[in-house]
Amino acid sequence: MKARVTVMLKNGVLDPQGEAVRHALGALGFEGVEGVRQGKVIELDLAAGTTEDTVVQMCEKLLANTVIESYAVEMV
């Protein structure tokens, strides 16, 4: 089984990389991009029976810095 963890900067925390991507898209002529947020996706291969709760603990302890980042766990 797998889990997919998405880590994003929290709303309200300035994302300079997302802003740079937004500017670059505008420079390429793509209009109407009003905001870009850049995050990361972490895929975990897990032994059968690993619970979502365990993955949440992994996020809290290591995968995300909850001072500035939020995370979402998807069991797939």
Add this chain to the structure above:
Amino acid sequence: MRAAILVFPGSNCDRDLAVAFEKAGAQVSMVWHKDTTLPDGVDIVGIPGGFSYGDYLRCGAIAANSPICGALRSHVERGGFALGICNGFQVLTETRLLPGALRRNANLKYICKPVGLRVETANSAFTAGYEAGQEITIPIAHHDGNYFAAEDTLRALNDQDRVAFRYVDNPNGSVDAIAGVLSENRRVLGMMPHPERMAEPAHGGTDGQAMFRALLDQLATA
């Protein structure tokens, strides 16, 4: 005074920090990240700059969970002193021994240059050798030094006089131009600028020397 400098794979300011402590008169030992204990009688732990574990995942995140950081946490919880510089500051925020976090610089650039710092408090063993309000020049060299803390944390830092240094001309977008913060007991300092790189005349300046000398004065009698 006995100082222990932590060495992670990817640390690159560990020897500079050791020399700065030694020149001030400290006995220094280097401690490998896989060790689980600090040498006996250590007064202060130095967490050096560099790119611990290649900055994988987040700067300082893997180091914060390394075996030696368990010993660092116990040392700090016992009231021991710790100084984290650059990547060391990132490690201290990742361990939550200091509040806040360091984000990518606002201009997305790696910045390496001397910057002006204002000493905001002389009330700590680290800053007792400066005057509050004094401006000093110390180099920075980082990509992720953009300090962030939530509003209530910022209020606490200001109310408790725990902002040690502010940038005179904010280079990286740090909230409130914060360059270094102290723990609640004032015994842990994290800062992005490198005082160990401005600690002898050959460095082009000696504004960092006062920190190591003050620590020696304050901790020699402790």
